[in-house]
Amino acid sequence: MSVPGPVTLSGRWTLDDRLRAPVHALPVELPPGTAAFTVELSYDRSSGVLDLGCEGPAGFRGWSGGARSRYTIAPGWATPGYLPGELEQGVWRVLTGLYRVPFAGLPYQVTVTPHADPPPPPVPPAAPPPSGVVPASARRRLPELDGLRWRAGDLHAHTVHSDGSLTVAELAALARSSGLDFLAVTDHNTVSHHAELPGVASAAGITLVPGQEVTTDLGHANAFGDIGWVDFREPADSWARAARERGGLLSVNHPLAADCAWRHPFTERPRTAEIWHSGWWDRTWGAPLAWAQAWRDDLVLVGGGDFHRPGENHPPGMPTTWVLAGGEGPGPVVAGVRAGRTAVSAGPDAPLLLRHGGEFLVLDADGLVLWGPEHRSVVRGDRVTLPALPGPHRLETPRNEVMALCT
Numbered sequence: 001m002s003v004p005g006p007v008t009l010s011g012r013w014t015l016d017d018r019l020r021a022p023v024h025a026l027p028v029e030l031p032p033g034t035a036a037f038t039v040e041l042s043y044d045r046s047s048g049v050l051d052l053g054c055e056g057p058a059g060f061r062g063w064s065g066g067a068r069s070r071y072t073i074a075p076g077w078a079t080p081g082y083l084p085g086e087l088e089q090g091v092w093r094v095l096t097g098l099y100r101v102p103f104a105g106l107p108y109q110v111t112v113t114p115h116a117d118p119p120p121p122p123v124p125p126a127a128p129p130p131s132g133v134v135p136a137s138a139r140r141r142l143p144e145l146d147g148l149r150w151r152a153g154d155l156h157a158h159t160v161h162s163d164g165s166l167t168v169a170e171l172a173a174l175a176r177s178s179g180l181d182f183l184a185v186t187d188h189n190t191v192s193h194h195a196e197l198p199g200v201a202s203a204a205g206i207t208l209v210p211g212q213e214v215t216t217d218l219g220h221a222n223a224f225g226d227i228g229w230v231d232f233r234e235p236a237d238s239w240a241r242a243a244r245e246r247g248g249l250l251s252v253n254h255p256l257a258a259d260c261a262w263r264h265p266f267t268e269r270p271r272t273a274e275i276w277h278s279g280w281w282d283r284t285w286g287a288p289l290a291w292a293q294a295w296r297d298d299l300v301l302v303g304g305g306d307f308h309r310p311g312e313n314h315p316p317g318m319p320t321t322w323v324l325a326g327g328e329g330p331g332p333v334v335a336g337v338r339a340g341r342t343a344v345s346a347g348p349d350a351p352l353l354l355r356h357g358g359e360f361l362v363l364d365a366d367g368l369v370l371w372g373p374e375h376r377s378v379v380r381g382d383r384v385t386l387p388a389l390p391g392p393h394r395l396e397t398p399r400n401e402v403m404a405l406c407t
Contacts, residue, residue: 018098025093036074036118051097057090063189067163077121128173136179136348153182156304162187165309172204175316186211209330219262236264276303283402303344
């Protein structure tokens with residue numbers, strides 16, 4: 001059965017459009033007999049930035065932001081960032097995010113091409129072989145506590161499902177070879193990667209935590225857990241509520257990061273925040289710690305590498321988030337973060353400060369300074385235990401460069 005040819009939607013987005021709503025929907029009806037379709041967006045990329053996504057009659061079907069100008073959705077496969085499945089009858093919507101629109105406006109053209117027969121899926125690269133690297137948590141001989149054990153990981157990373165360059169399998173292999181026990185895969189505004197995580201995790205020998213980086217102009221937040229899609233078009237309070245009601249967790253990301261610093265209002269501020277981001281190059285800069293102190297008295301400190309592609313000079317685990325968790329799989333990792341059993345170090349083998357029951361366990365920190373709300377002392381030795389005091393603590397060099405954090 002043949003279907004009609006492509007449909008073209010064109011216009012000009014204005015700055016007024018962007019201020020009225022950051023995401024606009026272009027409706028299109030797929031003709032009878034459509035088994036799959038392809039959407040292509042074109043505009044002058046030297047003049048602005050438009051994001052791209054899709055919503056079907058039954059709801060969200062994917063998002064690729066500004067990373068792609070083309071996607072295909074078919075019953076058995078979809079472009080990374082999008083959800084495969086049978087095509088529902090009714091009105092579909094091509095989502096366009098007005099990320100950057102100049103004063104003069106930004107002309108665009110969207111072409112929707114229906115297919116009577118689904119095109120063949122692209123052939124994915126072969127998965128890398130399993131790594132033989134021993135995880136840092138085992139190498140560093142970290143003790144257990146009441147059936148819980150310390151795990152090293154990274155709570156912020158991206159794949160080809162948004163603006164990263166590696167497949168889920170390639171990213172998992174890289175994280176495992178970096179000595180990590182877990183990795184949260186947090187692609188922007190989509191959960192299309194979630195279906196791959198269990199199989200890849202088993203093959204790569206690493207725990208993969210389902211995540212979504214809820215991404216807007218006014219700030220980003222990670223939603224952790226197998227909780228489905230969180231609608232980034234809604235107010236931030238709804239993100240936190242959705243994560244909480246579905247058994248997950250919301251964490252504010254890189255709150256001081258350039259044009260995506262956190263500016264959303266909250267009725268109740270989330271308890272978890274990515275205080276140590278890979279962009280904290282000069283760790284004598286105290287603003288992240290000052291922000292943490294002002295945000296909440298009981299803030300849970302986490303870190304995030306925000307890995308996108310090789311060559312960024314910060315592979316997964318820089319920084320490393322340590323979580324005291326029980327059991328296997330992603331659920332215990334999320335539960336450990338929720339309970340505040342976290343610490344952050346510059347890398348898997350960097351100086352480490354852990355709150356381990358009633359003690360601080362301090363590793364590879366000889367000559368560093370232990371700072372807390374009511375405590376300051378010089379660490380002497382490479383494996384030291386000290387009485388734990390209340391409040392967040394950190395390790396610093398004598399020149400006040402932060403080397404480790406502890407909730």
